[in-house]
Amino acid sequence: MDAEQLREHAHKMVDFIADYYKSLENFPVLSQVKPGYLSELLPDSAPEHPESLDSILDDVGQKIIPGVTHWQSPNYFAYYPSNSSIAGFLGEMLSAGFNIVGFSWITSPAATELEVIVLDWLAKMLKLPKEFLSSGLGGGVIQGTASEAVLVVLLAARDKFLRKFGKESLSKLIVYASDQTHSALQKACQIAGICPENFRHLKAKQSSNYALGPELLSEAISVDLSAGNIPFFLCGTVGTTSSAAVDPLLELGKIAKAHDLWFHVDAAYAGNACICPEYRHYIDGVENTDSFGMNAHKWLLTNFDCSLLWVKDRSALVKSLSTCPEFLKNKASEEKGVVDFKDWQIPLGRRFRSLKLWMVLRLYGQENLQKYIRNHINLAEQFALLVRSDVRFEVLVPRTFSLVCFRLIPPSDLADNGYKLNYNLMDAVNTSGKIFLSHTVLSGKFVLRFAVGAPLTREKHVREAWRVLQEQANILLENI
Numbered sequence: 264m265d266a267e268q269l270r271e272h273a274h275k276m277v278d279f280i281a282d283y284y285k286s287l288e289n290f291p292v293l294s295q296v297k298p299g300y301l302s303e304l305l306p307d308s309a310p311e312h313p314e315s316l317d318s319i320l321d322d323v324g325q326k327i328i329p330g331v332t333h334w335q336s337p338n339y340f341a342y343y344p345s346n347s348s349i350a351g352f353l354g355e356m357l358s359a360g361f362n363i364v365g366f367s368w369i370t371s372p373a374a375t376e377l378e379v380i381v382l383d384w385l386a387k388m389l390k391l392p393k394e395f396l397s398s399g400l401g402g403g404v405i406q407g408t409a410s411e412a413v414l415v416v417l418l419a420a421r422d423k424f425l426r427k428f429g430k431e432s433l434s435k436l437i438v439y440a441s442d443q444t445h446s447a448l449q450k451a452c453q454i455a456g457i458c459p460e461n462f463r464h465l466k467a468k469q470s471s472n473y474a475l476g477p478e479l480l481s482e483a484i485s486v487d488l489s490a491g492n493i494p495f496f497l498c499g500t501v502g503t504t505s506s507a508a509v510d511p512l513l514e515l516g517k518i519a520k521a522h523d524l525w526f527h528v529d530a531a532y533a534g535n536a537c538i539c540p541e542y543r544h545y546i547d548g549v550e551n552t553d554s555f556g557m558n559a560h561k562w563l564l565t566n567f568d569c570s571l572l573w574v575k576d577r578s579a580l581v582k583s584l585s586t587c588p589e590f591l592k593n594k595a596s597e598e599k600g601v602v603d604f605k606d607w608q609i610p611l612g613r614r615f616r617s618l619k620l621w622m623v624l625r626l627y628g629q630e631n632l633q634k635y636i637r638n639h640i641n642l643a644e645q646f647a648l649l650v651r652s653d654v655r656f657e658v659l660v661p662r663t664f665s666l667v668c669f670r671l672i673p674p675s676d677l678a679d680n681g682y683k684l685n686y687n688l689m690d691a692v693n694t695s696g697k698i699f700l701s702h703t704v705l706s707g708k709f710v711l712r713f714a715v716g717a718p719l720t721r722e723k724h725v726r727e728a729w730r731v732l733q734e735q736a737n738i739l740l741e742n743i
């Protein structure tokens with residue numbers, strides 16, 4: 264590493280990225296390339312001789328950017344957001360600069376200790392119960408994604424039950440969640456050896472805005488107990504992926520406690536809003552959970568990846584995930600006075616991710632992060648009002664957080680309940696390149712999802728998005 268060369272190249276790279284952000288709105292939000300486009304533009308094999316940064320950056324502009332979908336565009340409203348910020352970006356730079364691999368405390372004490380501290384800070388911002396703090400038996404850890412978070416707690420819960428009931432009882436262990444739960448849980452079950460028949464997808468009803476009904480959970484547990492099965496894991500969601508539904512943690516927690524289930528809460532997106540006092544009530548009942556996950560990379564200005572997971576009993580994770588080969592043994596770990604995060608996650612190696620979260624928390628402060636969330640929620644409400652003001656459209660579930668689920672009401676003689684009409688509307692606006700939004704299906708209806716959450720989105724972008732949607736709707740309705 265030649266430090267002066269780094270300085271020169273990194274300045275060029277920062278200029279390139281700053282120019283990218285300046286011109287972000289000129290690009291189609293959704294990449295318009297066809298599959299395989301890049302292999303026609305790049306050589307078949309790696310260069311024999313070094314090339315210049317300038318020529319590489321030219322290629323980025325001409326060949327890579329056309330194949331980028333611009334998640335940071337202010338006109339990005341798809342899925343849930345993936346935030347970047349100057350603070351998060353600087354933290355990523357610093358992390359790349361140190362390039363440590365912090366699997367054990369000894370491999371970089373600051374990496375482990377900063378992670379413990381910022382996760383405690385965040386736990387306090389969310390007013391999580393004190394059992395989730397590092398001062399007790401629990402603590403927080405940064406995972407790559409919410410999928411990894413649910414996998415590690417599922418493994419910890421599984422092993423806890425197998426220790427109690429014996430290894431041969433694996434086929435009797437039952438997982439509960441609503442049918443709106445993210446597919447990450449299904450994948451975690453596949454990896455953990457929980458067979459699909461042992462995963463109870465409880466139907467979340469439209470009448471409860473797609474939240475899980477506690478009575479359904481109680482019934483399912485009773486049926487399983489009488490069949491000799493072992494209920495062991497419940498996943499509740501705060502802010503489901505389809506419609507931002509909030510499962511009632513208080514009631515679910517009581518049931519989980521009564522049956523000694525491991526209760527995990529996936530608040531990947533909406534958990535971020537709970538740093539605002541007025542939205543904190545959505546996680547009331549978190550006291551009765553065993554683990555809680557939230558993606559700071561979704562909606563807290565922290566560049567991907569930064570998925571936060573808290574557990575009340577860290578030893579459960581360690582019992583499932585710890586290995587200690589000779590080549591990793593060291594005095595600090597053996598004296599047991601330190602945290603070795605390798606034992607709280609799937610991989611061994613881990614990046615210094617807490618730096619970017621620390622940067623975000625310090626450069627914004629809690630008050631600005633709260634303002635940031637509130638602004639998006641206000642913008643989403645404005646969008647919902649615009650949709651409601653046009654009789655041709657309907658909002659399908661009451662807006663919570665910054666997601667609006669809506670659709671074009673189909674003429675009554677359309678056989679498919681408006682599926683194709685709304686699919687075509689989404690396709691038309693996305694291929695226009697002006698905005699990007701995604702969809703789901705709720706109660707058999709094709710639903711457009713408008714998720715506000717890109718850091719650069721302002722009111723004018725929301726209004727323009729609505730104009731684009733209306734314009735395309737006019738064309739489609741005229742041609743029915």
Ligand code: PLP
Nearest residue numbers: 408409410445502503504529531
């Ligand atoms: N859980 C919820 C509620 C989500 O909305 C998502 C993704 O949007 C996930 C989990 C999966 O997130 P990840 O990509 O971090 O695994």
